[in-house]
Structure formats: structure tokens, C-alpha cells
Amino acid sequence: MKKKDLLINTNGYILSLLEKILDANVQIKGIENIPKNNPRIFVANHFTRTEAMLVPYTMYNLTGKKVGVIADDSLFKTYFGDFLSNLGAMKKSDPLRNNHIIGDLVTSCKDWMVFPEGRMVKAKDIEKIGKHFCVKIDGTCQRIYTGASYFALLSQALRQDYFNHKIKNFKKFQRKYFINDCSEINENDTMIVPINISYSKIRNGRNFLIDMVEKLIDNIGKNFKEELEIETNIVLNSKIIIQVLEPISTKQLLQAYQNEPNHSKTISAIRYETTHNFMNTIYQSLTINFDHIFILVLFLYPKKRINIKVFKRLIYLVINKLRNRNYFLDDDIDKDLIYLISYEKYEQYEEVLKIAIDDDILYDANDEYIINKQKLLASYTHHTIRIKNILKVILNEVLVNEKVVKITKDYVENSEDKINKKIVKLLIKQQKDSYLKSYMKFKEFADVKNIDIGENKYLDLETSDTCIITVHGFSSSPKEVEQLSIYLHSNGFAVYSPRLDGHGTSPEDLKNKKWEDWYKSVSQTITIASIKYKKVFIIGFSTGGLLSLLSANKIYHEFTAIVCINAALNLKDIRVKTLLPAVSFWNEIVKLFNSNEYSKDYIENNSENPKVNYDKFYVDSIKQLSILMDKTRQKLINVTQPCLIIQAKDDPIVNASSAYEIFEKISSKDKELVITEDNKHIIINTDGKEELFEIILKFIKKNLYPQFLH
Template sequence: MKKNDLLIDTNGYVLSLLEKILDANIEIKGIENIPKNNPRIFIANHFTRTEAMLIPYTLYNLTGKKVGVIADDSLFKTYFGNFLTKLGAMKKSNPNRNNHIIGDLITSCKDWMIFPEGMMVKSKDITKMDKNFCVKVDGTCQRVYTGAAFFALRSQILRQNYFNNKIKDFKKFQHNYFVNECTDINKNETMIVPINISYSKLRTGRNFLINMAEKLIDELGDTFKEELEIESNIILRSKITIQILEPISTKDILEKPYKNELNQKLITESIRYDLMHNAMNKIYESLTINFDHIFILTLFLYPKKHINIKHFKRLIYLAIKQIKKQDFYYDDKIDKDLIYLISYEKYDQFEDVLQLAIKDEIIIVENENYYVNKKRLLDNYTHHTIRLKNILKVILNEIQIQEGVKTIINKLINKSNDDIDLELLTMLKKAEKDEYDEAYLKIRHRNDVKPKHIGEAKYFTNRDNDTCIIAIHGFSSAPKEVEQLAHFLYDNNLNVYAPRLAGHGTVPEDLRDTTWQDWYKSVCRAITITSLSFKKIYIVGFSTGGLLALLSTRKCFKEFEGVICINAALHLNDIRVKAFLPALTFWNDIVKRFNENDYAKEFVHNQAENPSINYDKFYVEAMEQLNLLMNKTRKILSDIKNPILIIQGKDDPVVNPSSAYEIHEKIQSENKKLCMIEAKNHVIVKGKNTDELYSLILEFINSKKTL
């Protein structure tokens, strides 16, 4: 967020803190819903004290107009008082507060921000009363305040009276609402703009702001301590999503059923309540759903005390995928790298909230299950302590009012484990097919596109046994590359699945636009698909596929039997990657700095061994990703302990044979074997001279099967 003149002349020693607050991780959605030329009164839910500064400042940066806010008198006595005043805030005790607000809305000199809940709702405990939401504070239900509706409607009535020449005493009107003679009355209607403020990754814990406060202030009160810890962690660690909703027309309200109840002096309580409750209902229902919400709601709704860890993760995965298909607001990162959640390795979003649940003794890990302490989860504590003592209950309260999300999760948790596994398997296979179909559809008319069957994932999985081989193709290639090997294994009574790596099997530009992580996620999906159907899984990777196979050993699942890497591309003979790539990248950076993009070298031509399958050019970006994958794989070799067969062609023109020796030397597997075979070409997985290679692979698999 950019700095602006609101920060100028603020007390020096608090300036850095203000900048930290105002540069918080903020995402603004629905900017198009802000009326451009209308007087505006923004209304929002209220969770933190910082919102009184942060939201008006954010809106000011968007609109260029100051946004007034009513703030507690005590804030003006602190170091932030000068900033609040410059922002346009007004003391709660100001005797002319209401008339100032109405006057600003009449003239559109300043927008206003109101929090109808009237207080910070620290527990986020919202419930329905008479079909409308209300705030629960320490067990008492409190309706939202209607002041914002009064200000908006009153300003619009006065505006209409002014332009209809119904203001009898104009001097009194000016005096009452602080309207100067030279100030024009805005002809456009007052608009009410609802805003939902959502937070992802609400966490507690010490940080440098708390440490600084303890040094500056002798005694911190308990309430101040609580607010400082929560809000400083939000500033430093959370993402704040400001969802701006469709504006509400005051003119429409005045022309509808309430017309006879309104005059320039009277706005009935029923009108104000209807307007505010309808607006607040929209705000509450427009929560930006994040991963934490789905984690804790699934845990809460699950009917048993114990839940299998693998099953729990699959429920979360399916819930998130279904939520994304429906009309909900959700965090853009709710499903970032979500395949990791169900593919047997640590998934950061899950691990982060899991550790919080374990710390708060809501979850106890028992072998392959979680024991859920729901009594602990549901402990509300008090208004001023719940955020520190049970932040997951706060997150649960927030998502509980989303009936559509609850319906999705309830349907899932009432299905059997087998049904969930089948649903997940069907979804993953469809996602794989759709991904390729969509990619192919975009380039199907290009002259250089491969026939579609080249890039399609290959399934040979009709054998009546519990073993499946995942066969991974190489860089710039496609599943067709390993099809001959797949047929051999299938003919030897083994199930085989050859997935397509993202960006492959279409045109070179698709590979240019992917990362090595995208290729790895294709393998993750393949592993999950096979583990849902088979009890024993081997991963065979050729060339770059060999690197991905080695990387997949990070996964911990009982079905994983072993790895076979063939000509794994740890070190290349290709001068384009070893020396030319760094020079080419450097050259491109130079010419782009001088805006001479025409001189940039985007790709190098490839003399493919199998041109019907491989791309005919390598883009620089794709080569850089291959280089990153090679470096990543080197770093994890010493962690590998799985049974492994390493096969390398002695005279491979692409992969340096030192790759195989390094892999064999550095891995920690007790069951490891290195086989060098006579071969002068790189793509040894297909063609005529495959007998020795295939025999070695089959021998390794059969030896494991007999153990």
C-alpha cells in the first residue's frame, strides 16, 4: 500500500509503527462496487481496534477522499491521535457528531465509515434472532445499531428537500449541518456501501511489537495486552481481505413501501432496523472463507471423537473443491498447492493450524487418528480472553453462520470412507483429463501441435492384483514416451499408469509457462490416484521423470514400495544447460533493461531423439525450471531411504553418467542397486534394445514382491 500525505507530520517515533500497520497484507476485492460520484457511508463488521485506522486509510487510497470514523476519546490522547485527526476521525463525545456526519454526506465533502455492531466483536459469535443476525457478547444477544441507516436516509431526505425547494430556513439548515455558502450540495444520492472484513491465519504469540510496548510502557493492562497481541500478529502475519459489496440505494428505499412513513423529521425504527439488518446479513454472509475455516468446521461437525488423519485430509480437500464451485467468497490461496494435502507430505496450511489445535489441546494425535476434544474447542471464555485462549473457537464462530458451507461438509462427513475415496478418485481423474483437454483445446489448430493421444495419460490398470507402477516421462516429452515400457509391465501382470506432467504433450509454450513444482504436482496427483486403488506402488522415472521420482520419496505412505530412476537428469552433458543457459539468461536481462526485447533469445532449437513425441525447442524459462529441479533433487538425496534401483546408460549423450554414481553414493537406502547398461542413446525406455533395461526393472519389482 502506498504512503500518502496522511502520514506527514505524524509523531516521529510512532511513524514506523503506523507504516507497519498501514502496509499490512491487505487484499481488496469488489472495488468496482464503490460508487464514483456519490456521497458514501461505508459499514462493516468490527473485530479489531486497528480497523478504525486501516479501513479508512485503505478507502482513502482508493478514492482520494477522506473517510471519517467515530473513535473512542481515549485514542486521541495516544500517539495515534494526530494521525486519526488527519484521517478525518471524530471523537465519540463530540456533541455535534451526528450533524457533522449528515452534513458531510449532504455535500459529499467526506465519506464516513460506521461499525454498526457498536463494539469489537472479539469472539465473532454471531447468531440469528428473528431471522436477522445479532452479536453475542458473554451470552447476551445484542442487535446491531441503526445509526448508519439514520445518517444515510436523513442526508438523502434533506438533499431531496433541498432540490425540491422544501428547506424553509436555509440559514438554519446551513448552521445545523455545517454547510458553507460556497459548498455545493451533491445532487447524487447517498449510497450505503457494505464491507466484509475477513482475516486469514489468525494467530497469537509474542512478536517485536509486544516486546517494544513492554519496554515503553511500565504496566500493560490485561485488555490492552490482549488487543496488542492479537492485532500486532494480524499486522505481521495475517492477510486482511476487504470485500466491498454492492451499494445500497437510499433513494430506492425512500421510494418503496416506507414512503408514507418518512418525512424530513422522522425515520422510524422499523425502517432503520430493516435496512441495517439486511445490510449486516449480507456482510456476515460475505465472509472470505479460508483454509482454517474448513479445517475447524470439519473437525467440529465430524460426529465421532476420533477421525482418521488421512480421511480428515480428504474431507477437507473435497470440501474446498466443492466450495470453489459454488457462489462463496473464498481466499485466493485456499487451495494453493492443495494436492500436497492428500499426497502424503507436509502441507503448510494444514500443519500450521494443526499445531495450533495441538497446542490448545483441541487435538491429540493417536497413531493414525486425531482425538478431538470438543469440550475444549467450544469453551467461549470471556469477551476479553477468548481470542488469546481459544482462537480456533473464534474462527469456528465465524464460519458457523455459513449454512451453505455447513451443508457441504455435513454431506461429506455422513459418507463412508469408501465413498469418500471413490469420490476423490473420480475427481482427481477428471481433473487430470480436464486439465489436458483444456490445454489441448487452446492450441489444437496449431501446425506444431502433437496428436492428442501423444500427451494423454495412459492407464493400463485392469490386472487383477494390488500393484501399480507409475511411469513418469522426461522433459519436453509426453506419456507416449513410456508407453512401450508400460505395455511390457502390463504384459507381465502389473498395473501401470503413465501420467502427463503439466506443460507437456502439447506445444513448447505450455512448458515455458509452467514450473518444476507444477510437474511435481502432476506426480503428486498420480500418487494419490494410485494409492486410492492399489496396495503397492512403485515409481519409475525416466530422465527428468527420474528426478521427480526421487523427489517423491519425501512422501510417507504405506503403499510406497520403491523407486526406479532411469538416466535421472542430475547432471547434463548438454552445453545449453551447463554453460549456455546462464549466459543466455544474462544476455536477455541486459537487452530487456535497455527495452530492446527484439534481441532477446527466448528459446533454443532441440534436435529431438523422438521428434514425434518431444518438443522441437526449449524455452529459456523451461530450461531454468529444469535447472532448479536438478538443484532441488541434489539437496534431498541424503534423505532418501526407500528401496531404489538406479539405471544409467554408459554413453548417454544427454545425462552425464556421474549422475547415477552420485545418486547411489548419497542416498541412505539399505536396499539400493546401481546398474550401468550399454547404450549410446538417451531415450532407452523405448525402441529395439530394451531387453536388459526391462529385465532389470521387472527383476527389482519381483524381488520386492517376494520379500
């Protein structure tokens, strides 16, 4: 109902469209910081025209109270003029605007929104002169306006005068501040509510909305066209994050001056400091996204050339450091972040990288980038910088946050060797922390494994330049591949055995995990191994075999070869092929009758190795395994590395057709297929395992020392 009331007497089509767009793209945080019963004046940074509508509209929907805003006169000549008027906006040129604002704050009839920067800061170029901030417009520094502090402080001073019976002519007071007879003076103090408005991501370029407007409007001016391009791209492609910060009580600000009879003198004494403090809070509360760290690392890097791997690892380190501090981070900043450093295409990185290369800020030179800081720092006019150099705008925004700059600078000044060591240490810690967190969560469960079962294993060997990664199977743990790992380690290789996320603790830990979570566990270990060793082999058992084959998508020169053992591409297990669909069907039936207590979301597992494997499979987990099978099958053609495929002829779990399908579909020129006479699934732990281990060792040596094997 509130939205409907707000849109009365407006162009319905335009505002209906606007409503859908804003609701789809706005993320509001810190709602608990909005005072409930106080008069409120919201203060925020200013980057787009949309904000003059966006923030008041959003606050109205949260509080039910209209929010006035001072808007440029030109906005009232557009389709949005009626919308702004209904919100309670006033023209910048209105001679009585200040009196209206103070009256609204005294009575709390309406909240207000003020942008102390005074105008859109398109370059986001903020400078601190002494204690106070200024915004740079075309090279000219303009101090932040203190009007918001003035309105807030004066409204509170007048309120205190009213309740202290110091207003001698109340009728005159009412007329001056447009206070109606029915309006009561709100006894609660005026609160200044700082807001940071951040965008993830800011992009330029044409889109269908620009094409549509150009067809409807002739002779679009350059300035309007620039704003149209940026703001339509924000609406279509960006996430708009409104971070509501801790409110400031004007009553407390005035407390030290309660005996001062002259309001003008009091307010003059504190308005500048008040404005500086809340603007500092706003600037330091930027919601940091991936683009910020990408461009900040480039800017602060002390050399002209940067190794691509080192660049990615620096970004990873900085983001992880910020994650563990009290910074406002975009929810997507570390989504799938391990892919950034584990030799695959990472969408957020590729997107901003393209901008940097297109704008000649970066040049690709094989395994390095050449940084053109002159291009990055190139200045353009107020109305062209967002089109000509969007990464400079993003850089300017984050440079105001001194703490983030300091953290990033500390990292970029490290040597390549030190950066690599920090990455290894961090990834190992992340793996250990992840396991400990899972174990502690399920340690009281009756079916939880012993704590040593699920630990990630790192068998380093300083005399070796080769690391072999052994990956366990579904519902198991690194303990499953321990005997193979020890054998390989005793033959002169470092061996790492990662715990796949959700494994090695309790079946409930695996219940809500995705196949991507398992793949990320392997990706972490691959990254560690590739940094510490010159050659990397991946040996995967069962589901680990699928993950090993899928890892062939990673492009890094250390990747030497793959071994997959009983890779679970096609299952023979009757429970999965027949019982699982039946369980799923039964669960759907009981849900129809609201009888969830009769549903069953798992099937029993009689494992060959009950000390290591889970005793039940959750239906959701097996569905993820099924998805992994399909994903691996689609990617088999990408496998080009030497590959050894081992399959037990009478495996009770995995159909032997899996091995033949893998052998036929991979693109490896050097590939071997070995079929054993075993009738067990976990052949790496059977009595005949020594022969199997020797086959694997021979394959490894052949790919390490081909000159000695014929």
C-alpha cells in the same frame, strides 16, 4: 501527496511506521464497487481497534476523500488520537456527532465509516434471532445497531426535500447539520457500501512489538495487553483483506415511501430490514481461508476420532468445492494444496494443527486424531477468548456462513470409502481438465502434438493390488513411457502415467512452468494410486527419474520401491552445457541495447523421438530442469526405499556419472545399479527394450514376493 496531507499535525514517527505496516499487509478487493460521485457511508464488521484507522485510511487513499469514524473516547488519549482526528473521526460521546454525520452525507463533504455491531466482537460470536442479527458479548446477545441505516436514509430524505423545495427554513437547516454557505447539496443519492474485513491468519503469542511496548509502558492493563498481542500479531503475520461489496442506493430504498411526509416513520419502517440485509451480505462475504475449513471440518465431523488421511482429504474436497462456487476465498487457500493429501508436510495445515494440539482440541493417536469438542467450544470472556481459544473465534466466524457450513456438512457425513472415491474422481478430473485446458490453448500452434500424445494414462487392473507409476522425461509426454506401461500392465499390474504439467502439447506450454508444477503432477497420481492400491512403485525416465527420487520424501506405507532410468542428474548434452549459457548471455546483451527482437529464448532440439518430444527447449524451461537437478541432489540422502538405478553407458544426453552419484548418495539398504551398453538416451523405446523391461519386472517382483526370489 494525499498521504502527506493526511499526516499534518501528527506524530510523524508513529504514523510513518503505521503507514508502512498498513500498506504492507492490506489487500483490497472489489474497488470497482466504490461509487465515484455519491456520498458514501461504509459499514463493516468489527474485530480489532485497528479497523477504526485501517478502513478510513484505506478508503481515503483510494478516493481522496476523508472518511469519518465514530471511535471510542479512549482512542483519542493514545498516540493515534491526532491521526484519527485528521481522518475526521469523532468521539462516541460527542453530543452533535449525528448532526455532523448527516450534514457530511447531504453535502458529500466527507464519507463516513460505521461499525453496526457497535463494538469489537472479539469472539466473532454472531447469532440470528428471527430476521435480525445480534452479537454475543460474554453470553449476552446485543442487537446490531441500525444507526448507519438511519444516517444514510435520513441524509437522502433531506436531500430529496431540498431538491423538491420542501425545506422551509434553509438557514436553520444549515445550522442544524453544520452545512457551510460554501457547501453545496450533492444531488447524487447516498450509498451504503458494505465491507467485509477478514484476516488470514489470526494468531496469538508474543512478538517483538509486545516486548517493546512493555518496556516503554508500565502497568499495562490485561485488556490492553490482550488487544496488543492479537493486533500486533495481525499486523506482523496476517493478511488483512478488505472486500468492498455492492453498494446499496438509499434512493431506491425510499422509493416506495415517496408520498410519506413523515421521515421518522418512513425510516423506522425500513432501517431494521436494511441493516439486516447489508449485515447478512457482510457476514456471507467472509474471505474464507484454510483455518476456517480446518476447524469447520473438525467441528462438524460426527465422530470422536478421525483418520488423519481422511481429515486432510475432507479439507481438500471442501476447498475445491468452494473454489468452483462464487465464494470469496483467500488467494492462498489452495496454494500447493495437493501437498496436503500427497503425504508431505503442508505448512498451512501444520501451523493450525499445532494450535489445535497445543490447545488440547486434538490429540494425536498414531494415524488418527481424537477430537475434544468440549475444548473447542469452551467459552471464555470477551477479553480473553482470543488468547485462550483462537480456534473457537475462527469457527464462530465461518459458522455464520450457512452455505459453507452446508457444503462441509455434506462431505463430513460421507463414509471413509466414499470420501476416498470422491478424492480419486476429483484428482483424475483435475488432471484431465488441466490437459484439455492446455491443449485448447495451444491447439492452433503449428508445433502442437496430436491430442492423444499428452493424455494422462490410467491402466487399471481390478485383479491387482499394485500400481506402477511411470513418469516421462523433459519435453516429452506419457506416450514416451507407453511401451513400458503396456508391458507391465500385461504382466499383472495397474499402471498410471501422468502428464507432467506443460508437456505433451506445444513447447510454449512448457515455457513458463516451474519444476514444482511437474512435481505436483506426479503427486496427484501418487495420491490416486495409493488410495486405489495397496502397493505403489514409481518408475521415472530421465527427468521423471529425478521426480521419482524426489518423491521419496513422501511418507506413505503403500510406497514400495523406485526405479530410475537415465535419471538426468548430470547432463552431457553440449547444447545445455555450452550453448544455453551463451544464449542467456546473448539475451542479456541485446536487452542492454533495447534490441529484444534479436534475442533468442530457446534452443533447437533434434530428438530421438520427434513425434513425442518437443522440437525446441526454452531457456527458462531448462533453468527449471537445472533447479530440479539441484533439489534432487540435496534430497538423495532421504531415499530409503528399495531402488533400481539403470543407466545407458553411452547416453548422449545424461552423463553416466549420474547413476553412480545416485547409487552412492541414497540411503537405501536395498539398491541395485545396472549399466547397459546402449548409446541412446530413450532406451525404453529401443530395439533392446525387452531385456530392460525384464530387469525392471524382476526388481518389482523381488520387492513384492521376496519369498519366491533368492
